[in-house]
Amino acid sequence: MLQARDLYRFFHAGDDETFALRGVSLDVRGGEIVAVVGPSGSGKSTLLHCLAGLDEPDGGSVTVAGRQITRRGEGTRAELRARSIGVLLQSGNLLEHLSVADNIGIARALAGRTDRAAVQLLDEVGLEGRANASPSTLSGGEAARAGLAVALANDPPVLLADEPTGEVDEGNEGLILELLRRRADSGSALVIVTHSERVASEADRVVRLVDGTVVDG
Numbered sequence: 001m002l003q004a005r006d007l008y009r010f011f012h013a014g015d016d017e018t019f020a021l022r023g024v025s026l027d028v029r030g031g032e033i034v035a036v037v038g039p040s041g042s043g044k045s046t047l048l049h050c051l052a053g054l055d056e057p058d059g060g061s062v063t064v065a066g067r068q069i070t071r072r073g074e075g076t077r078a079e080l081r082a083r084s085i086g087v088l089l090q091s092g093n094l095l096e097h098l099s100v101a102d103n104i105g106i107a108r109a110l111a112g113r114t115d116r117a118a119v120q121l122l123d124e125v126g127l128e129g130r131a132n133a134s135p136s137t138l139s140g141g142e143a144a145r146a147g148l149a150v151a152l153a154n155d156p157p158v159l160l161a162d163e164p165t166g167e168v169d170e171g172n173e174g175l176i177l178e179l180l181r182r183r184a185d186s187g188s189a190l191v192i193v194t195h196s197e198r199v200a201s202e203a204d205r206v207v208r209l210v211d212g213t214v215v216d217g
């Protein structure tokens with residue numbers, strides 16, 4: 001469902017060069033949860049952004065549901081993302097001036113859908129009473145689950161999540177884990193960047209990054 005081949009990503013700041021990814025390959029099948037772990041700065045978010053087509057690697061390629069997303073124009077990448085990829089970033093997943101339900105509605109509209117499925121999604125993430133809430137009024141756990149609802153708005157075959165349980169308590173972590181497992185059971189491929197031992201232990205496979213290289217898994 002998701003293939004990354006030999007990804008390289010370098011960043012330059014003046015004369016300084018950061019090698020964020022040095023030849024990372026990854027294969028994730030439908031139904032599988034892969035956890036990406038590693039120290040801060042090891043390249044986890046950079047990898048996720050490249051997989052999502054939010055960043056363009058300097059080398060290598062990414063294929064999602066049979067279509068290459070690297071080295072494609074902005075429009076093609078956006079269309080592929082809207083159709084096939086749910087993305088939960090480390091922060092900034094909700095538009096502040098829209099209600100929770102409208103955040104889901106916008107995500108669906110970007111994929112050309114105009115029906116209203118927000119109710120069912122909010123139910124799925126346990127936020128049925130918060131449809132009209134403004135994001136700024138949500139607790140950390142609620143905001144994480146609302147972000148996840150937006151990422152799942154188009155029932156994507158691939159879900160990429162950067163620290164989905166980073167800001168939440170144990171109870172919410174359990175809820176989110178159950179939700180992720182249900183997605184995998186329904187056939188989606190999941191890549192979850194995490195610092196949580198519990199999340200990593202629930203994954204089918206753990207990929208460990210150190211200095212932009214896969215060292216394990």
Ligand SMILES: Nc1ncnc2c1ncn2[C@@H]1O[C@H](COP(=O)(O)OP(=O)(O)OP(=O)(O)O)[C@@H](O)[C@H]1O
Binds near residue numbers: 020038044
């Ligand atoms: N846009 C950028 N410009 C310059 N350097 C960057 C950029 N994005 C990432 N880096 C650098 O690339 C390296 C990998 O960063 P990345 O954010 O992928 O790490 P991470 O594993 O997600 O860390 P964390 O666990 O703290 O979220 C770091 O050294 C970081 O400073």
Ligand SMILES: [Mg+2]
Binds near residue numbers: 044045046090162
């Ligand atoms: Mg990160």
